[in-house]
Amino acid sequence: MQFQVTDELIKEVKDLIKIEDETQLNTVLHEIHFADVAEIISELNLSQATYLIKLLDSEKTSEALMELEEDFRERILENLSVKEIAEELEEMDTDDAADVVAELPEERAEKVIAEIEDERRAEDIKELLSYAEDTAGGLMAKELVKVKETWTVAGCVREMRRQAEKVTRVHSIYVVDKEGKLKGRLSLKDLLTASAKTHISEVYIPKVDSVTVDTEGEEVARVMQKYDLEAIPVVDHDEVLVGRVTIDDMVDFIKDEAEKDYQLAAGISQDVEADDSVWELTRARLPWLILGLFGGLGSVFIMENFEVALTKYRELFFFTPLIAAMAGNVGVQSSAIIVQGLANDNVKGSLFSRLVKEIGLSLISGVTLGILVILFGFFDGMDLLFSFTIAISMLCVIIVAALVGTFVPIILDKRGIDPAIATGPFITTSNDIFGIFLFFYIAKLILGF
Amino acid sequence: MQFQVTDELIKEVKDLIKIEDETQLNTVLHEIHFADVAEIISELNLSQATYLIKLLDSEKTSEALMELEEDFRERILENLSVKEIAEELEEMDTDDAADVVAELPEERAEKVIAEIEDERRAEDIKELLSYAEDTAGGLMAKELVKVKETWTVAGCVREMRRQAEKVTRVHSIYVVDKEGKLKGRLSLKDLLTASAKTHISEVYIPKVDSVTVDTEGEEVARVMQKYDLEAIPVVDHDEVLVGRVTIDDMVDFIKDEAEKDYQLAAGISQDVEADDSVWELTRARLPWLILGLFGGLGSVFIMENFEVALTKYRELFFFTPLIAAMAGNVGVQSSAIIVQGLANDNVKGSLFSRLVKEIGLSLISGVTLGILVILFGFFDGMDLLFSFTIAISMLCVIIVAALVGTFVPIILDKRGIDPAIATGPFITTSNDIFGIFLFFYIAKLILGF
Known part of the structure; x- marks a missing residue:
């Protein structure tokens, strides 16, 4: 079709x-x-x-x-x-x-x-x-159909015909008083069923959601989605009706917002598209890569400090990419869930209960993964104490990574910073460094080098 | 307010x-x-x-x-x-x-x-x-206002009053023939301005976008967004009008789709929310973590094979988390851009030109990052040939990671698989393994151990 x-x-x-x-x-x-x-x-x-x-x-x-x-x-x-x-x-x-x-x-x-x-x-x-x-x-757009509360239904239909010429789609008919202040709205159904001589003031719906000219777009989108609105009237600070925002403009806005979060999570700092120039793409991508580089160089420093372990436990160093990957993955998962929860306003309950939950979650995952590592060690001919050390330190790294991934976005959000910037490279990089340090530190405690 | x-x-x-x-x-x-x-x-x-x-x-x-x-x-x-x-x-x-x-x-x-x-x-x-x-x-919903093409405007208004009782919002008035087949739509404006005795067949708009009952939701969303529609009629295979989909239902759908991609990129396999149970969250997260674990164990194997380098170039092993992080970050960036481009249908041009572009992009980033590594090596007292080796192998890893990140989603998309699954842990893990192998292999070629 x-x-x-x-x-x-x-x-x-x-x-x-x-x-x-x-x-x-x-x-x-x-x-x-x-x-x-x-x-x-x-x-x-x-x-x-x-x-x-x-x-x-x-x-x-x-x-x-x-x-x-x-x-x-x-x-x-x-x-x-x-x-x-x-x-x-x-x-x-x-x-x-x-x-x-x-x-x-x-x-x-x-x-x-x-x-x-x-x-x-x-x-x-x-x-x-x-x-x-x-x-x-x-x-907002200025196109809208508005009628005065003092008019009759017949006068209203006449005026609507005139106004409708300019408006491509009639979403709602807004009712204003003689100073232009928004009083309510008129449903098409009421207009169709009321008699011609009825005054608008008798049939209009006095309750109408509205936003003011300086309401943030995100808030407009939230209100329209929550109340399933197709259009919302916009008033100035004197409550005078000055325009209306329609849902089709908000669809693009909502999509752009979602895409922005996705790009932030993927480490792209500006709104780029696949067909942008190499230069624009580089500008959007390089800053996050440099951040990652500094993180990586940080782990080089940490390993230099644990160099002494190389003589007896060189295999520890073979596990660093695994530890970094686990810390990064767990952190991104936790932060993505929280960031989305914050965006949809469904992160409920106290910080303490969230703490308990994240630790519970990481314990289940960490123990499962730890058992797999011990099994791998068994088949790879590793010493049992050594496998056990890897498993325990990985478990600790996972718990810390989950906590960092959960609480950094929450703290940012409380301070009024967009928590989405804390997903992706930011969490991955800091968890890489934390993770590798923690890994060697715990290994040192157990193995004693 | x-x-x-x-x-x-x-x-x-x-x-x-x-x-x-x-x-x-x-x-x-x-x-x-x-x-x-x-x-x-x-x-x-x-x-x-x-x-x-x-x-x-x-x-x-x-x-x-x-x-x-x-x-x-x-x-x-x-x-x-x-x-x-x-x-x-x-x-x-x-x-x-x-x-x-x-x-x-x-x-x-x-x-x-x-x-x-x-x-x-x-x-x-x-x-x-x-x-x-x-x-x-x-x-779709069954609620809609439909009129027959043989009716007059007056009869139509009468019938609309009756139907409007059941329909909360009148989006469009659809015109059908006597068998119920969709013929077109009627604008409210025309209805308001036409004389009462006019036949609907004289005033209706014969062109109307529609979808069939088995059209995929994603396609419905695409069509509605492209043509800025607030409602779209749904017909069965005989073109009989059976329902209509409204944009407010699609807003949720579009948002869910965007969130699904975001969650896939973050390594969460099911639609979970922050307030779901620990068990549901674990089920959604653990599979990707196990994938990451296997990736990490893969790099352990690779490093065991390059163990000989430990005696002369043990610092190489300190750089593995950095290499893995760069491979992962570049891969996720490339795949996120492509996945979004595919979703919005704006990936244009030949595969070859895209290949050239990705290589160009990675060269710019790789060389910049390489210079930073050499600078770091200078201050950290590393041998120049060694720093150079790290920089060169990192450059190669970045190029390969960008290519994998770009072409895996494109190939999946051509085969009809959702390319979004290729972002996040999937790309990160495979790039970790590829990256570390390539890194040691190139280092071996240059340093000759």
């Missing part, structure tokens, strides 16, 4: 651009959804893409532009005139328009806004630009 | 449950949103929670039940009678009702369905249960 952008279609479009067959291009692309047009455009080079954007109706291209990768969109916009950009903006929802303007160099942005014919719209975009990026103000 | 569930409120509810003050409990909880009621319930013990569910109106508790953790909900349902569960189901959307029934033991599930008074609803639930869990059929 689904339409697919095929290689043949992309080739056809490229060929038509080559011979500049405007009529045929318009015919071919007319029936195609803007998201698919965006997919086609992302397969073109810059001059082909620019040609197509200039050619097609801005009703279609404005939406397609929003689906493109930011970098590519910026480069296309560089090739468009101030007037052409303004035309695209006229067709966009105000939140998208503001995002595009924010990507432009300041001087050019001002010129573009000056070119927008609809003054009201230009004002709206300027207002949206004044809010911080990841707040409700920065995420 | 936002309502917050406070500790005082929870205490008040607990106290009221203790003295069984039904009137007061109803008063206190009446004004509170079901999502907040769910938050309160999750703070109660099983008998308190059961008491509250039985007490409150099922209109509220049915929604609150859906917000609870699955385990807790199951245990509460065990305490309810078949009739009580059926009453809850009457108030739920069909998709939620089917999810709840699916959690019950088979025999009890049949009894519950038999108790549902609305026969149509019971049939709907049975139908939904017949679809596989993560398909459009398993995700």
Whole structure:
């Protein structure tokens, strides 16, 4: 049932651009959804893409532009005139328009806004630009359907018809008082069933969730998910309704957040993608690798200090990668569970009960793994006391690693730092050093070198 | 502006449950949103929670039940009678009702369905249960507003009023032919502006995206995100409209998917949460730790084979945790980027160009890190040839680790296996072994032991 952008279609479009067959291009692309047009455009080079954007109706291209990768969109916009950009903006929802303007160099942005014919719209975009990026103000759009509490149902339907022209999708009808303050919302069902002369004040639902312009995006996402909202009204500090955030914008936000945590856990510090340049990828990856390097050099130091054990117990040194791996793995597991629990707000109970639980967990895993090590030692012809030493020190390392992995994110979170930075390389590296030190220290206690 | 569930409120509810003050409990909880009621319930013990569910109106508790953790909900349902569960189901959307029934033991599930008074609803639930869990059929609800293409706008509004009673939110109005086949959709705007006598066939939008009942949930999420849809109709294999999936259900799905990848990357094999039992957490974590253990024991073997180097170059052995850490970190970084790229469908270009890129990337990082190692060696009083050997072998290890991290997910993906399993412990462990072997092998080539 689904339409697919095929290689043949992309080739056809490229060929038509080559011979500049405007009529045929318009015919071919007319029936195609803007998201698919965006997919086609992302397969073109810059001059082909620019040609197509200039050619097609801005009703279609404005939406397609929003689906493109930011970098590519910026480069296309560089090739468009101030007037052409303004035309695209006229067709966009105000939140998208503001995002595009924010990507432009300041001087050019001002010129573009000056070119927008609809003054009201230009004002709206300027207002949206004044809010911080990841707040409700920065995420919201100005398009919404609002009615006054003093109107009748009939007047309301008339006014809605007018307003609905500008709004692509009616999520909710918001009710405001004469000063524009948010009073409640109107359900479509009530509007359909109430008689024409009823006053809105008699039928509206006075309880409505809202956020203020400076509410953090993360909090907006949390509220919308918790209460299963598709749109949430945004008010200013005087409770005046100024915009609304819709769930489709939040889906991207929620996904980006989840991806950011995943990338942090994998040791990538910036929001990169597989197709970014080698330079961008290196900048995102190298810092964590250098951190890992320092951790590794730390363990070199520790082993230099335990060098004396080499004469009698050189096999101890063969086990260091194993100990480091166990410390790292256990730490990452513990921290990932806690970080996710903190993000979803389901880490309950006292710190002490969590401590007991983590120790219980590590004891079970550590003892199981210890038995496997002793079995390995048996088949590998190792001395029993030696195998036992490895198993015991590994057990201690696992317990400490689990505690570090659990409590570092909790402490960071309590101090208002994003606990996700504590997953991945950070935990792995510190646990490597701790682990190897502890391993040799306990081995020394038991074996006495 | 936002309502917050406070500790005082929870205490008040607990106290009221203790003295069984039904009137007061109803008063206190009446004004509170079901999502907040769910938050309160999750703070109660099983008998308190059961008491509250039985007490409150099922209109509220049915929604609150859906917000609870699955385990807790199951245990509460065990305490309810078949009739009580059926009453809850009457108030739920069909998709939620089917999810709840699916959690019950088979025999009890049949009894519950038999108790549902609305026969149509019971049939709907049975139908939904017949679809596989993560398909459009398993995700959809039966509630939707549909109109026949032969109707007039006036008849349509009349019919919509009737249907809207059952549907909490009207997402779209779907148009079907006399056999129930999906023909298109109707925009609210058109309905508001068209004259009462117009036939639906003249105003409906004939193009509508849809999925079939057996479309995978991941594909449904992709289509809805790509085309910014809030709801998508689901058809059977005869194109008959059978249900619709809404974006709020997909938000959970998208989040779960992202969390699953994150957990796989962190070496947790099942969907666990911080508050699960020690036993469940161990089951999810131990398999990856055992994998890591075997990897570590593998490196023990490798080092036993290079034992001869101990006499002249014992410092080599001090560097093994560093090498293992670098191989692991680089591998996880590369695989995370690719896995995310594959998930978002933006891994473009040939395998060869990707190969060149990864080698370029690893060269830059490897050389930088190598210089740092040589500097370290200088201050640590190491022999220059020795430092150089470490740097060169580390560089080779980094290149190989990046290639393994990049191409293993790509190969898995081509073979239809979820590439996310290749991140985390899997890549770390195999890169540990590869890395340490390569490190000693290259050191042997240069230093000649």
